[in-house]
Amino acid sequence: MTQSPRGDEKDRHEQKARLRSSLREARKALDPQDRTEESNELGRHVVDHVRRTITPSSGSARSTIAAYLSAGPEPDTIALLTELTTDGYDVVVPICEPDYQLSWAAWAPGVALERSPRAWVQEPVGPRFPFDEVPGAALILVPALGIDRSGYRLGQGGGYYDRFLSHYRHDVPDALPRLGMIYRSELLPSDRIPVEPFDQPLHGVFTPDGLLTFGRDDEPV
Ligand SMILES: Nc1nc2c(c(=O)[nH]1)N(C=O)[C@@H](CNc1ccc(C(=O)N[C@@H](CCC(=O)O)C(=O)O)cc1)CN2
Ligand SMILES: Nc1ncnc2c1ncn2[C@@H]1O[C@H](COP(=O)(O)OP(=O)(O)OP(=O)(O)O)[C@@H](O)[C@H]1O
Numbered sequence: 775m776t777q778s779p780r781g782d783e784k785d786r787h788e789q790k791a792r793l794r795s796s797l798r799e800a801r802k803a804l805d806p807q808d809r810t811e812e813s814n815e816l817g818r819h820v821v822d823h824v825r826r827t828i829t830p831s832s833g834s835a836r837s838t839i840a841a842y843l844s845a846g847p848e849p850d851t852i853a854l855l856t857e858l859t860t861d862g863y864d865v866v867v868p869i870c871e872p873d874y875q876l877s878w879a880a881w882a883p884g885v886a887l888e889r890s891p892r893a894w895v896q897e898p899v900g901p902r903f904p905f906d907e908v909p910g911a912a913l914i915l916v917p918a919l920g921i922d923r924s925g926y927r928l929g930q931g932g933g934y935y936d937r938f939l940s941h942y943r944h945d946v947p948d949a950l951p952r953l954g955m956i957y958r959s960e961l962l963p964s965d966r967i968p969v970e971p972f973d974q975p976l977h978g979v980f981t982p983d984g985l986l987t988f989g990r991d992d993e994p995v
Contacts, residue, residue, distance in 0.1 A: 786968035793967065794928055797919040797960060801847045804957065809847065812957050815982035817854035820915070820955065821861075823985055827995070828912045830862030836912035838864040840878065840905070843887070845895045848917060849955050856883050866908050868934070869897045876938045877902040893932070905938065914939075914952040916976060921954045922962040925975040925988035939974035951995045954979040961986070 804812075824839065831837040839858055844851040855865050859882045868876040870892040879898040887896040905911070916935055918927040929935055943949055954976050961981050967973075977995050978987035987995050 783970065786970055789968045790928060790970075791931070794919060794931055797928065800959065801919065801957065804847065804959075809957070810850070812982040813850035813853070816849050816955060816957075816980055817851075817857070819980050819982075819984050820854050821857050823953075823980070824858060824863065824913065825861065828863065831864055831910075832862075836910040837862070838866060838908060838910045839913050839915065840866050840868075840908065840911050841881075841915040842917050843867050843881065843896050844917075849957060851915070851955070855881065859883060864910065866903075866911075867898065868938075869902045870895070870932075870934065874932050874934050874937055876905070876934050878905055878908050879903070893930075905941070911950060914950055916952050916954045918954045918956055918960070918979075920960045920962050920967065921956055921976065921979045922966040923964040923986075923988075924967075924969075925977070926967040926969050926973055927954055927976055928967050933972070936972050936974050940972065944975060944977065949977070951977050953977060953985070953995065956981055958982050 828837055828839075829835045839855075841851055841855055859865055865881045866878040867881045869879055870890045871877050879900055879902045881898055886899045888899050889895070890897050916927065918929055921927045939952060944952065952974075956979060958981050961979065976988065978985055985995070
């Protein structure tokens with residue numbers, strides 16, 4: 775018997791919720807030393823990629839990295855972002871606004887932070903901007919709990935990044951590259967993540983093994 779579209783939607787939503795909680799448990803259960811080692815390897819690949827593909831801040835070139843401040847068991851981003859700011863790249867990180875919207879604020883080592891009232895993440899206390907007003911964005915680093923080899927991600931379930939990314943085209947040659955960052959075991963087989971109509975695909979993913987791109991015709995990376 776064929777299911778109604780609504781039934782399918784509900785199933786996908788429930789499958790996602792189950793996968794999300796098992797990925798969260800698995801991430802928490804990773805050995806802390808392995809987490810640190812994997813984060814270091816991951817960070818090395820991100821920094822190498824940025825150095826190879828983006829010129830640091832100098833006049834008009836796009837040199838801003840839209841990243842995020844890792845929290846809890848997430849792969850560490852602070853060390854790699856520190857290294858990028860030392861190289862002269864500008865870094866912005868997201869602020870959780872009402873209605874699951876994101877705004878963006880400049881980050882550099884030592885900027886004052888406070889805990890978001892809406893999520894378990896740290897946010898700069900300084901001025902915040904809509905993404906369109908962030909000058910020179912060259913790359914978006916996207917947090918995820920898991921990413922499959924079809925290029926779909928599962929996040930924390932707020933839909934913050936799906937809403938944000940939906941404003942920007944991913945299927946054009948000059949698309950702003952959007953690349954995930956996950957531990958090795960969080961790279962899942964193709965079609966493993968149930969896709970809902972609003973889900974935004976990524977162009978690639980960093981794991982401790984390097985950058986995997988999803989090789990669509992429109993690949994900007
Ligand atoms: N470091 C980091 N910063 C980030 C993200 C992230 O994944 N990692 N985000 C990526 O989007 C945004 C924050 N997203 C979040 C989304 C939901 C919850 C949260 O507390 N979820 C509840 C369940 C909520 C629900 O199901 O409605 C929970 O965990 O109990 C936290 C953060 C922006 N900043
Ligand atoms: N473009 C959009 N417009 C309106 N609502 C959306 C949009 N994208 C996602 N949502 C809503 O957000 C909810 C969470 O989406 P989903 O489960 O894909 O989150 P996620 O990608 O895991 O979370 P996050 O992006 O915060 O890491 C969905 O139930 C959906 O209703």
